[in-house]
Amino acid sequence: MGDYPDPDEEFELMYGDELENKNKLNAEKSLNFNTPSGKNKEKSTSICSDTQQLFGSNSCTQSQSDHDLNKRTAPSNSTQGTVEELFGDITDIGEDLVFEQQPVAKERVELFNSKKRTADELFGDITDIGNDDLFSDIIINPRKKKKASNSNLENEEKNKRDFALIEHILQLRQLAKDQHCVTVSNKDHSTINLERDKRNLSYRVPKYPFIGVTRHDKERVYIRFHSEEYEKEESERVIKDCSFGGVMGDTFKEVWQEAQLLINNQMDIDVQSLEVTDDEISVVQQEDETTKLWVDLYKPRKYLELLSDESTNRIMLRWIKLWDKVVFNRKPKIKLIKPEDPNKKFFKFQELSTELDEHDRPHYKVALLCGPPGLGKTTLAHMVAKHAGYNVVEINASDDRSPEAFKTSLENATQMRSVLDQERRPNCLIFDEIDGAPQTSIDYLVKFISGIATSKSKKGKHQKQFILKRPIICICNDVYVPALRPLRQIAFVVNFPSTSSVRLSERLMEIARRQQIKTDLGAMLALAEKSNNDIRSCLSVLHFFKVQNKPVTLFDVHRASIGQKDMQKGLFSVWNDIFQITKTKSSTNSPKDTQSNNLKFRMAKILHVVSSFGDYERVAQGVFENFPRLKLKDSSLSGISQSLEWFVFTDLINHEIHSLQNYSLTGYLQYAFVVWHFKFATMQHQKLNYPTVAYEVRTKENRRKALIAELLRGMRPSVRIYCQTLSLILDMLPFLMLIITPPFRPVSLHLYTKEERANMLKVVHIMIDYNLNYVQERTPEGTYIYKLEPNIEELLTYSDIDGIQKRELSYSNKQLIAREVELEKMRRFEVPKQAVVPQKAAVPNRRNISDKVSVLGNVAVPGKVPLVVPNKQQRTAVKTSLEPENKASTPLPNHLQRLEVKSVKPSKQSGRIHFNVGLRLELGLLEINGQTMTSASNAHTWFSVLTFCLFKLADIQIGKAQWADSGEGSGQDMFHN
Amino acid sequence: MFWADKHRPKELLSLDYHIEQAVDLKNLTKDGDFSHLLVYGPSGAGKKTRIMCLLRELYGPGVERLKMETMNFTTPSNKKLEITAVSSNYHIEVNPSDVGMYDRIVIMNIIKNVAQSQQLNVNAQREFKVVVVTDVDSLTRDAQHALRRTMEKYISNCRIILCAKSISRVIPAIKSRCLCIRVPAPTEEVVTDILLNTAKKEDLNLPLELAKRIAHATNRNLRRALLTLETCKVQQYPFSENQKIPEPDWEIFY
Incomplete structure (x- = not known):
């Protein structure tokens, strides 16, 4: 035990000390009047001084009482004297009383000083208070006192006034005695007490356990520290020893009881005060309750208190109990669900399989609780986990759920256990609000649950492969969040029905x-x-x-507007709310719901629905596209026209908002919906469609803009400078389409008249100027068509117009034109270069032609036609021109072409195959040699005549408009021959 | 090439109508200098024709050697813009509204590019280049305001010819900085005459009645009138007086 015991112990000790004193006093009191004797007096004085020393009464009082003692012993009997002594000893007496006595005493001192030698002697001794001699003096004093008192008595008789004064003092003393129940100690017991005091008190550091007390005069006193049992024994012993009559007529027992009562009262007060503090605490708790949210305050504390749907609760509990085998290594008490009759199965939305896998885990490693907020999902999860004896580890949206943190917490929760938890319960991991977690985290969770692959790949070989052995409960509001998809497949999904x-x-x-x-x-x-x-x-x-x-x-x-949640409704439900009048429930509505009230209610509802959805534009779009499909009974269409005005209004406001960023106008948008609701809403359910027109139109617009841009990019500058986009679309393109589709005969070019040829040429020029051409496309049916590229037809045709006969060029015509366009383009390209690099120019041509041929002409031209490429000199010299051909074409009769066919054959046999061509032939492609068909300016007329003949020949061979390619090839053969 | 392009007048004095105005324009160029122009008038009235004639008057036939130029710009928001301009050695023509709301950047960059480069050979050419900005009425306000400052700043090196359908959407600040030239649409009679002339040039026999009908149907839009004539020719030749006049689909639809 240290020098400074803790406050409680100290209190008890002090208290015990007090108790001891009390007991002592009681003992003294009880003994006092039984055996009064002179010896007793002596002893008591010694006690007095003893206690005086102990309690450190002030010296003034001490001297006073000693003085009184002397005085008193003189007139009165010894008993009283001792009483007085004790009275003086007990320094607890009121100071006022003492000081009252002081002047009197002084008077007496004077009196004694003048008259008594002994008194003088005595006083002289007494004034030396504080000395160690005092003790002995006091012990001696009583003997002297006896003599002195006798002499005093005589003096007193002489001096009655003095006596009267003393009497008065005595009275006062008596009063004080009565008040304080002062007792006189018994001689025997006081000795015991003295002994005890000697045993229990020390000025030096004792060997026994003690408490150090510093007296008022800075004297250190050590009080023995007894155990409580000892104190009890002591007090009992004292009681036993003191089986005698009472003090002042009271039996000891009664006094004891009284004292006990007093103590108890004191105790009671303490307890009361304690209780008061207790009350305060409870009051604080009460306040805590008021500050606490009721949700927490009235949270279910037991499984039975759960409000949620019973079957859901049970199925969750059953699921978590399935983990018992692996977690607690005890057999789950769940009965195997027998295959029930099929009828019942229909009602069960989820069948929980009770089979355990090879690791004794249930089939579903994770449960996914889903449902709208506020139904008690989290509560249920916690409750079930606690109920099954788990330590709940919750991770919710407020926690860091980045993949890293997620991984850490997941592994911590499943592979470790709390050291601090006394019961060492296994963890149960609850992922709350998992639908907001990042995709990667959920993916990790899924991998983690499915186990093996993850641990190997992530941690390498040195780690043991980890098997999930703790249940995981995930909670979400929306189970169809895309991020949850992988989890949904492996989880035991429990849909949370709403509470009744x-x-x-x-x-x-x-x-x-x-x-x-x-x-x-x-x-x-x-x-x-x-x-x-x-x-x-x-x-x-x-x-x-x-x-x-x-x-x-x-x-x-x-x-109350409170309690209504700002629930995100789906678009369709918003539209439904607008188009449908919901029947107001009579039960929930106040009876005085008049028509106007109803309208008010409907308006408020629409405003609420629309404004909580927020995306006015989309909702308005939906209304706009859906209302014409409704069955409306508005024959005058006045309602419709009115609501159309509101559409205009909405558009205006939207435009204003978006062009000027004036968002303060947004507040007015929602009112249009009310008007539409009043105009369009009906009682029956309407079939609504998602508005797609706006999107379609937008994509169409974008596509057409791109078309125009494409068209403009390739236009000839001299033409382009005169056409702006709008005038191009409005004025030029419609006519252009007509102009480039003249009524051509579907025959090959050489059969055209001069005029037709001229027309054709014009078409070709226009198409080139405006960056148009026909390209071949394969339709889904497998046929081939030529389309304009860029396809401006798309810009110009309106499918809705009836009765307009579109003139469409035939396939062969288009093919012809396409070919001519390519040629003309090359020709234009060649003109400035003067045919310096014909090979280059030929490249696109060749490719183009080969494409066509490979598609079309393979049948007709078997690909074995050996084509002879002329020498380089010849090649440059070969200049075919369309125009001279055209001029020359008409006079040639058909039979000539036959002749040319034959003339081709020897060329085949000649076998002069150019290496290049040969290679191509190997490839099985009909490769038209890369002869340039370039500028018309320096064409050799005679050659072109021949060429043209061969065109004809080729025409016949191919049967299609493949004339130019093969024709030229043969033509060159001819040339060489 | 369409007849509309083929028979387009190339010189101011060979214009078919608004001859007085053409003379005025010619006089304008005589001094070798002129202010910014704002040419406006309905579609098919001959605005661009007049602008090109004017440029030819200024620089000679060199302006007809045109080339396409693709320009790239980057907006402050790091969006890449691409715009095609038609330019000759002496002028550049852009339609900033092709890039929509970013037209301001186009205006600023192009004009600065043109204006900041001085002509080297002062003797042979004019000391200024011309920037032709088309579709001014569809320019955003920002772009127009950008224009008004650059117009004044670079007047020594460049002249701007604005071309618009209507000046109602052109801000007054620009109007006041430009010489506004209105090109009214030709009357139906003029259109008829031109149609007949064109037919004669093309060696066609065009009945007067048909010409009148075409002129009427095309609403004094000369370009459309000529295209209609050409289409008529493609559809049916020789012409008959009451032959069907083709209309663009959108108009039928409309």
């Missing part, structure tokens, strides 16, 4: 009763319905009413 309104309202009633809210079941039922059975919001509303401190009525509940 009746159960909820009963619970609400109970809470209201406990919170002393006056209400009725109807109001609570309405509240529950209003909040869609959201317990949390119901409690919040109740709490709110509680703060208002007035009874909750049905009316209040209806009026």
Whole structure:
């Protein structure tokens, strides 16, 4: 035990000391009057001085009492004297009393000084108080006193006045004695007490356990420290020893009892004060309760208190119990679900398989609880986990859920256990609000759950492959979040049905009763319905009413705008709300719902629905596209025209908002929906479609803009400079389309008249100027068509117009034109270069032609036609021109071409195959040699005549408009021959 | 090449109508200098024809050697823009509204590019280049305001010819900085005459009645009138007086 015991012990010790003193006093008191004797006096004085020393009474009082003692012993008997002595000894007496006596005493001192030698002697001794001699003096004194008192007595008789004074003092003393129940100590016991004191008190550091006490005069006193049992024994011993009569007529027992009572009272007061503090604490707790949210306050504490759907609770519990085998190594007590009759299976939305896998884990490693907020999913998860004996580790949206942190917490929770937890319960991991977690985290979770692959790849070979051995519960609101898709497949999905309104309202009633809210079941039922059975919001509303401190009525509940959640509704439900009048429930509506009230209600509802959805533009789009499909009974169409005006209004405001960023106008947008609702809404369900027109139109617009841009990019500058986009679209292209589709005969070019040829040429020029051409495309049916590229037809045709006969060029015509366009382009390209690099120019041509031929001409031209490429000199010299051909074409009769065919054959046999061509032939492609068909300016007429003949020949061979390619090839053969 | 392009007048004095105005324009160029121009008038009235004639008057036939130029710009928001301009050695023509709302950047960059480079050979050419900005009425306000400052700043090196359908959407600041030239649409009679002339040039026999009908149907839009004539020719030749006059699909639809 240290020098400074803790306060409680100290208190007890002090208290014990007091008790001891009390006992002592009692003992003294009780003994006092039984055996008064001179010896006794002596002893008591010694005690007095002893105690005086102990308690450190002030010296003045000491001297006073000693003086009194002397005085008193003189006139009165010894008993009284001792009483006086003791009285003086007990320094507890009121100071005032002492000081009252002081002047009197002084008087007496004077008196004694003048008259008594002994007194002088005595006083002289007494004034030396504080000396160690005092003790002995005092012990000696009484003997002297006896003599002195006798002499004093005589003096007193002489001096009656003095006596009277003393009498008065005595009276006062008596009074004080009565007040303080001062006792006189018994001689024997005082000795015991003295002994005991000697045993228990020390000026030096004792060997026994002690408490150090510093007296007022800075003297250090050490008090023995007894155990409580010892104290009890002591007091009992004292009681036993003191089996005698009472003090002042009271039996000891009575006094004891009284004392006990007093102590008890004191104790009681203490306890009371303690209790007061207890009360304060409880008051604080009460306050805590009021500050606490009711949701937490009235959270279910037991499984049985759960409000959620019973079957859901049970299935969750059953699932978590399936883990018992692997976690607690005890057999799950779940009965195997017998294959029930098939009818019943229909009602069960989820069948929990009770089979365990090779690691004794249940089939589903993770449970996914999903449902709207406020139904008690989190509560259920916690409750079930606790119920099954797990330590719940929750990770929710407020925690860091980055993949790294997620991984750490996941591994911590599943592979480790709390050291601090006394019960060493296994963890159960609860992922709350998992639908907001990042995709990577969820992916990791899924990998983690499915196990083996992850641990190997992530941690390498040195780590043991990890098997999940703790249940994981995931909670989400929306199970169809894309991020959850992988989890959904492996999880035991429990859809949380909404709580029954009746159960909820009963619970609400109970809470209201406990919170002393006056209400009725109807109001609570309405509240529950209003909040869609959201317990949390119901409690919040109740709490709110509680703060208002007035009874909750049905009316209040209806009026309160609180408790309505800002729920995100789907687009379709918003449109549905607009197009459909919902039947107002008579049960929840106040009876005085008139027509106008109903309209007001509907308006408020629409405003709420639309504004909480927020995307006005999309909603408006949906209304706009859907209303013409509705069956409306508005024959005059006045309602429709009115609502169309509102569409205009919406458009104007939207435009204003978006062009000027004036968002303050947004507030007016929602009112249009009310008008549309009033105009279009019907009682029956309407079939609505998602508005796609706007999107389609936008994509169309973009595509066409791109078309125009493409067209403009390739236009000839001299033409382009005169056409701006708009005038191009409006004025030029429609006519252009007509102009480039003249009524061509579907025959090959050489059969055209001069005029037709001229027309054709014009078309070709225009197409080149405006960057148009025909390209071949394969239709889904497998046929080939030529299309304009860029396809400006798309810009110009309107499918809705009936009766307009579009003139369409035939396939062969288009092919012809396409070919001519390519040639003409090359020709234009060649003109400035004067045919210096013909090879280069030929490249696109060749490719183009070969494409066509490979598609079309393979049948007709078997690909074995050996084509002879002329020498380089010849090649440059070969200049075919269309125009001279055209001029020359008409006079040639058909039979000539036959002749040319034959003339080709020898060329085949000649076998002069150019290496290049040969290679191509090997490839099985009909490769038209890369002869340039370039500028018309320096054409050799005679050659072109021949060429043309061969064109004809080729025409016949191919049967299609493949004339130019093969024709030229043969032509060259001819040339060489 | 369409007849509309083929028979387009190339010189101011060979214009078919608004001859007085053409003379005025010619006089304008005589001094060798002129102010910014704002040419406006309905579609098909001959605005661009007049602008090109004017440029030819200024610089000679060299302006007809045109080339396409693709220009790239980057907006402050790091969006890449691409715009095609038609330019000769003496002028450049852009349609900034091709890039939509970013037209301001085009205006600023192009004009600065042109204006900051001085002509080297002062003797042979004019001391200024011309920037032709088309579709001014569809320019955003920002772009127009950008224009007004650059117009004044670079007047020594460049002249700007603005071309618009209507000046109602051109800000007054620009109007006041330009010489506004209105090109009204030709009357139906003029259109008829031109159609007949063109037919004669093309060696066609065009009945007066048909010419009148075409002129009427095309709403004094000369370009469309000529294209219609050409289309008529493609569809049916020899012409008959009451032959069907083709209309663009959108007009039928409309």
